[in-house]
Amino acid sequence: MRAPPLFHLYVAATVLLAPFVAWFEIRKLRRQGLSALRAHEKMGHASQPRIGSGNLIWFHAASVGESLSVLALITRMGEMLPRAHFLITSGTPTSAKLVADRMPPRTVHQFAPLDAGGPLTRFLHHWRPAAAIFVESELWPRMLRMTRARGTMMALVNARLSAKSRAAWARRPGFAAYVLDVFDLILTQNDDMAQAMVDMHAPADRVARGSNLKSMSAPLPQNPALLAQIRTAIKARPIWVAASTHKGEETTVLDAHKTLLQTIPDLLLILVPRHPDRSDEVAKLIAKHDLTYALRSDGALPRDDHAVYLADTLGELGNWYALSDVVFLGGSLLPIGGHNPFEVVQSEAAVLSGPHVTNFAETINKMVETGAAEIVADVEALTFSVGHLLQDGAHKAASLRAARAFVQGKSDELTRIAARLIHILKLEDDNR
Structure with missing residues (x-):
């Protein structure tokens, strides 16, 4: 698909603004107690080596809720793909800390690179993801198109956009179609959001109702x-x-x-x-x-x-x-x-x-x-x-039985979502 003029304008804007945004973001992370090494992850400079020889699956979320919502999915995919490794990126120190406390096996965290050419080139060259899975509303145009240009298989999960965001994308149909075309699969939280994604010119044959991943979250830690x-x-x-x-x-x-x-x-x-x-x-x-x-x-x-x-x-x-x-x-x-x-x-x-x-x-x-x-x-x-x-002991026992059954049902649903992603993103070979 040919890039629309608005995308070229966006690229030009990121070239001009990237140095100023980088200064601001790094300074903010440093003020929040992050080391210089970690703060410069925003510029695409990895603070850790690429892990493992198998496929690396990259999950990108924005903040705390989105980051935590995918930990159970990473864990389940890791069980199904024992040779795969995982990278999760987010934007806030709070999300980084909470993810670190609940990190699934074979997973590392980095701060997401800025949506600009230099940081993205360094990031993608270092990590070389076989698949990239974006969460909820993380639709950074250059990040998506540059990741796709490397031949990376891509999915959007837990897709959710506010009415205001939907209206903004709807006013730019060519731009929206160009950005959303990168995804091999778009899983939404409900039917209404699935229709909204199609209305935003997402490829209809790649849009499906999934589930709210926050309703399948990993158990909270205990002491x-x-x-x-x-x-x-x-x-x-x-x-x-x-x-x-x-x-x-x-x-x-x-x-x-x-x-x-x-x-x-x-x-x-x-x-x-x-x-x-x-x-x-x-x-x-x-x-x-x-x-x-x-x-x-x-x-x-x-x-x-x-x-x-x-x-x-x-x-x-x-x-x-x-x-x-x-x-x-x-x-x-x-x-x-x-x-x-x-x-x-x-x-x-x-x-x-x-x-x-x-x-x-x-x-x-x-x-x-x-x-x-x-x-x-x-x-x-x-x-x-x-x-x-x-x-009322009988009433409480019935409620607790229903709770256990609900958890089991969500576990089965999580397995189905993980299997679907593995198939669509062509990750089965990493299970050999």
């Missing part, structure tokens, strides 16, 4: 030593978790907990704000409800007289999920979009969620249909559902 400490401290107390709560939701959670204490007096709430820097604000709210609490960031453990354990730290959510069969998932009582319910059921817990779950609508709806999740719209519904799960 066995910490879990042993907490379990010793709480003994046999009943527990429920309110995770990833946002401003305006903690009041509902604490009102529900206060009511539940009237019938379950030794009940412990583990409250995990989405943003730990809100710790002081949430602590004041707990005190305003006349509830006693311990603070995780102080290193404290919950005592028998503590009604709430305020878990105001990052990266420990897997521990709190492991402690309870009942988890309310925040970001859902208000129009925020919700958070990942699959991480909860992977820990064999029942999910309670508010109604505002646009980010995971398909996942939550299927979980509700199977009994692995319940929707609670207000404090009365939250109080009833938590109490019902804690006090």
